[in-house]
Amino acid sequence: EVQLVESGGGLVQPGGSLRLSCAASGFTFDDYVMSWVRQAPGKGLEWVSAISYYGDKTYYAESMKGRFTISRDNAKNTLYLEMNSLRSEDTAVYYCAQFSGSWTHEYDYWGQGTQVTVSS
Secondary structure (H helix, E strand, O other), rough: OEEEEOOOOEEOOOOEEEEEEEEEEEOOHHHHEEEEEEEOOOOEEEEEEEEEEOOEEEEEEEHOOOOOOEEEEEOOOOOEEEEEEOOOHHHHHEEEEEEEEOOOOEEEEEEEEEEEOOOO
């Protein structure tokens, strides 16, 4: 069955960097647009970034542009999110998700998430 396993989160100081990974299995990875979404404490889900089948097109929420980079390695069935210039407001649980292709029900599957805490 579809499985998405996020890793790479942790505690980092403001201005620091982290690289998140998502190991995917149980589906044809390069048949799907993949996304990162996050949920900060006390807030709802927020879309972070998305990447096309082969990685040639990437998309970012406005506050992430210039700081975050999404990428994928289809040979390894792995999705990445490079996070730079981190701010306290980036503190959240980060999830990778398989995009359904529908704008009404965006995600078919997502992982358990990895905690990112930005604090001095």
